Amino acid sequence: MNRANATDQSSIEAARTAQATQDKLAVQNDIEDVRRLMGSKWGRRFVWRLLSKAGVYRPTFNVNAMTMAYHEGYRKYGTELLEQIHLHALEQHDLMVKENTGDR
Incomplete structure (x- = not known):
């Protein structure tokens, strides 16, 4: 939105609608x-490596608070990915665990 249209309600609404459409498309792309x-x-296999490196399946406790905070930062991204997998590909998550833990 440019400054010339900052008070034009129709331009503001059009910009909001366009942004909402872009946001919805981005979410659909992420799910796919x-x-x-x-x-x-x-x-x-790739996702398993990412989740393992992120420390999702192990505790992050450390007596050094800075080390623990560092590991929690990695873990945060891993848990966000895991949440998306649980929401949109739960059956494949179970399969991924079986494939990578030898539980066949």
């Missing part, structure tokens, strides 16, 4: 990306 990634064996 997670489903495609988890839908392939190589994708599940």
